[in-house]
Amino acid sequence: MSPMSDIAAGRRSPADYDTAYSDIHPALSDRQALVESSRCHFCHDAPCIEACPTSIDIPGFIRRISTENPKGAGKTILNANIMGATCARVCPVEELCEQACVRFTGEHKPVAIALLQRFATDAVFEAGLQPYGRSAQTGKRVAVVGAGPAGLACAHRLAREGHDVVVYEAQAKPGGLNEYGLAAYKMTNGIAQAEVEFILSVGGISIEYGKVLGSDHTLDDLRRDFDAVFLGMGLGGVNALNLDGEENDAVIDAVSYISDIRQASDLANLEIGRRLVVIGGGNTAIDIAVQAKRLGADEVTLVYRRGPEQMGATDYEQELAQTNGVLIRHWAKPVGLSGENGSAVDVRFENTTLAGDGRLQGTGLEFTITADQVFKAIGQVFDEAPLASGESLKIVGGRIEVDAEGRTSLADVYAGGDCVPGDDLTVSAVENGKVAALAIHSALSA
Amino acid sequence: MADLSCSFAGIKSPNPFWLASAPPTDKEYNVVRAFKAGWGGVVWKTLGEAGPPIVNVSSRYGAVHIGEQRVFGLNNIELITDRPLEVNLREIKQVKKDWPDRAMVVSLMVPCEEEAWIKILREVEDTECDGIELNFGCPHGMSERGMGSAVGQVPEYVEMVARWCKAHTSMPVLVKLTPNITNILGPARAAKAGGADGVSLINTINSITSVDLDIMAPTPTVDGKGAHGGYCGPAVRPIAMHMVSEIARDAECADLPISAIGGISNWRDATEFMALNAGTVQVCTAAMHYGFKIVEDMIDGMSDWMDDKGYARISDFQGLAIPNISDWQHLNMNFESVARIDQEKCIKCGLCHIVCEDTSHQAVSADRKDGERFYDIIDAECVGCNLCMHVCPENCITMKTVDNGKPYMNWTEDPRNPHRVAAE
Numbered sequence: 014m015s016p017m018s019d020i021a022a023g024r025r026s027p028a029d030y031d032t033a034y035s036d037i038h039p040a041l042s043d044r045q046a047l048v049e050s051s052r053c054h055f056c057h058d059a060p061c062i063e064a065c066p067t068s069i070d071i072p073g074f075i076r077r078i079s080t081e082n083p084k085g086a087g088k089t090i091l092n093a094n095i096m097g098a099t100c101a102r103v104c105p106v107e108e109l110c111e112q113a114c115v116r117f118t119g120e121h122k123p124v125a126i127a128l129l130q131r132f133a134t135d136a137v138f139e140a141g142l143q144p145y146g147r148s149a150q151t152g153k154r155v156a157v158v159g160a161g162p163a164g165l166a167c168a169h170r171l172a173r174e175g176h177d178v179v180v181y182e183a184q185a186k187p188g189g190l191n192e193y194g195l196a197a198y199k200m201t202n203g204i205a206q207a208e209v210e211f212i213l214s215v216g217g218i219s220i221e222y223g224k225v226l227g228s229d230h231t232l233d234d235l236r237r238d239f240d241a242v243f244l245g246m247g248l249g250g251v252n253a254l255n256l257d258g259e260e261n262d263a264v265i266d267a268v269s270y271i272s273d274i275r276q277a278s279d280l281a282n283l284e285i286g287r288r289l290v291v292i293g294g295g296n297t298a299i300d301i302a303v304q305a306k307r308l309g310a311d312e313v314t315l316v317y318r319r320g321p322e323q324m325g326a327t328d329y330e331q332e333l334a335q336t337n338g339v340l341i342r343h344w345a346k347p348v349g350l351s352g353e354n355g356s357a358v359d360v361r362f363e364n365t366t367l368a369g370d371g372r373l374q375g376t377g378l379e380f381t382i383t384a385d386q387v388f389k390a391i392g393q394v395f396d397e398a399p400l401a402s403g404e405s406l407k408i409v410g411g412r413i414e415v416d417a418e419g420r421t422s423l424a425d426v427y428a429g430g431d432c433v434p435g436d437d438l439t440v441s442a443v444e445n446g447k448v449a450a451l452a453i454h455s456a457l458s459a
Numbered sequence: 460m461a462d463l464s465c466s467f468a469g470i471k472s473p474n475p476f477w478l479a480s481a482p483p484t485d486k487e488y489n490v491v492r493a494f495k496a497g498w499g500g501v502v503w504k505t506l507g508e509a510g511p512p513i514v515n516v517s518s519r520y521g522a523v524h525i526g527e528q529r530v531f532g533l534n535n536i537e538l539i540t541d542r543p544l545e546v547n548l549r550e551i552k553q554v555k556k557d558w559p560d561r562a563m564v565v566s567l568m569v570p571c572e573e574e575a576w577i578k579i580l581r582e583v584e585d586t587e588c589d590g591i592e593l594n595f596g597c598p599h600g601m602s603e604r605g606m607g608s609a610v611g612q613v614p615e616y617v618e619m620v621a622r623w624c625k626a627h628t629s630m631p632v633l634v635k636l637t638p639n640i641t642n643i644l645g646p647a648r649a650a651k652a653g654g655a656d657g658v659s660l661i662n663t664i665n666s667i668t669s670v671d672l673d674i675m676a677p678t679p680t681v682d683g684k685g686a687h688g689g690y691c692g693p694a695v696r697p698i699a700m701h702m703v704s705e706i707a708r709d710a711e712c713a714d715l716p717i718s719a720i721g722g723i724s725n726w727r728d729a730t731e732f733m734a735l736n737a738g739t740v741q742v743c744t745a746a747m748h749y750g751f752k753i754v755e756d757m758i759d760g761m762s763d764w765m766d767d768k769g770y771a772r773i774s775d776f777q778g779l780a781i782p783n784i785s786d787w788q789h790l791n792m793n794f795e796s797v798a799r800i801d802q803e804k805c806i807k808c809g810l811c812h813i814v815c816e817d818t819s820h821q822a823v824s825a826d827r828k829d830g831e832r833f834y835d836i837i838d839a840e841c842v843g844c845n846l847c848m849h850v851c852p853e854n855c856i857t858m859k860t861v862d863n864g865k866p867y868m869n870w871t872e873d874p875r876n877p878h879r880v881a882a883e
Contacts, residue, residue: 054808056808058809058825
């Protein structure tokens, strides 16, 4: 019989919560930005631009910082990526622009592009600048499903082109994962909402909250009432461990707990176990592990069925977990859960290895970790049930099939973000939304 | 260990590194600190005649910063010393007595009247200093009162005052030249004709360092207004080097000792000026940027370089670059060089390509090899201009001499020159 579990709120002092959840990469000062910007070589055919999914003119904006033209720098970024402020905080730049930086090639120290991007976009927000206006109204109406990065990027671009946009959002607040899913210490000071306000202030976009596709309206309804539809609803489901005992209250969906952290008015009210197990190897696994540690959890063990190279989390994120005191155990998969509600959970793992054919297989060796809470972070899935309609959308690999410009198998329906195939980055979702908006605009103008 | 000692226009110093007449040499306290740090000599900040006081304004220096490089250029609107003459003279005498091996030169500026010069020369001689430097260079403030560059810009005045000084003192006389003229040889030859024992140059250049766009006034700003100042620092060094070389190349002035001034910040700068025939160098801005300690690098840097090159004393390399300074028309028209990119070191920034493509000769190709950026030189288009080499941030472009087998042929002999000298 497992002992009583130790799950409690208020493990830290109020000041400790503030420190633990403060900005993980504090903003650059004017002086720091000037010095860092001078490191940019202003490359021709810059590799960093090519590495950016939204093709931000990175040398162009950094040069503007170096000439003390930060608002011009911010506008250069936003022209390509309307969520440049969030991307500056959460992009895995160590695998994108900063990895491509020629300073990385030359001296293993890239220009701090993300921090400079934040400096420039902050300057636009702080100045209360609205660089964009709307073209003459076209009288066309577009429905967008989901007020996340893809949906809002699409809505903003459509509104600029003179179309009216109605966004249907299932949650009570806009922003999608920017608001509910990203680690709190990356998205401080209400940046997610400030960015949404900035996007909406261009005009022509209305958001209806608490409107769920499939229950409040159907895709057919939207196609009937609007000239075009953009689907940017993200991933609605989470993968299950498929183990007995998974229904235990102490076995928790990491995505849902991260949302609780983001929405908490006082972190001291959040209950967290003393000993935790996190199962998974992506950024969500790292995010829950580090944030739990910072909530005051004592022992956090992250278990991943393969090795560090196969982890979805970047090297930087893995290192972040380790420097935050998270123990990472590779090559082990959960095979059993035991324990009742109210008691600690024994999680049984089996060591794994690669078989000759490259498939993962158990070695038969097992170990057990006793935890007060177990967080599942083994991936999310697209829930296609809400799409059920007269004409059905073509689904490929569990996601909505789209062409390079976001067109689905239905002529007037477009899609982007996590609900289409591709990576799960915020920056890619923004690009999907932007590209689809241009395609929609082109179709509506024909 | 190389011998850095020098004898310049009869003035001896343990090394050629002097502090120029400027704020660092305005009083005993600073000069003693400089000598303790190792400076070989100073030119004491310019003394004026006793009488009407010299009064300076508040807000005196303007600066040009480039990226992280602070004070690439500096300008000032200060006047000559604003301390009483008798205090300066007393301190000069004391410091020379306490530091007999260091060069003590005193800068002077009085009105263009022979009596005024005779009077100040008598007073300065009493300090037992090693020599005097006539400040004909200051481009601001004093020039509005008919002194400084107002004298230096008129060769006849330069010659006249130099002659008075030589007539009324046995101290070595150096003439400090202003660069605010069209041809430095005018005042340099005048100084020589007046009997000067040497020249020092350059003094500062007329300048406005920046405009404050909020108040629409130049900097440094004095209560909303600004006046042009004298510009110095690393930014002026190339201009100074040219002027020094012009004097060194001139037949009339060739044996005239030169104390070089203009943005000298380290041993290499100093050594380059001496290769252009300077006998000593004077420093101000670098000391005002970093303090006196910089002289340590100047001393051991030059000494180690001399050891490496096998030069035992300064005279062994002084002026060696002068024979290689030519007029353009005597450069070899048959010399060819082309750029070479070290592909191993190239970081693919593409600057060599874009500058050549946009602004020069379209001689750097931009391709992709297996998806990787690849920049290379198109020899047929390359004119050997050096631009790509200079913009390369990794220093991985070199210029390779092309062995074309052609003999030396300058423009005066070039068949493409319609005014060429006909072959005999």
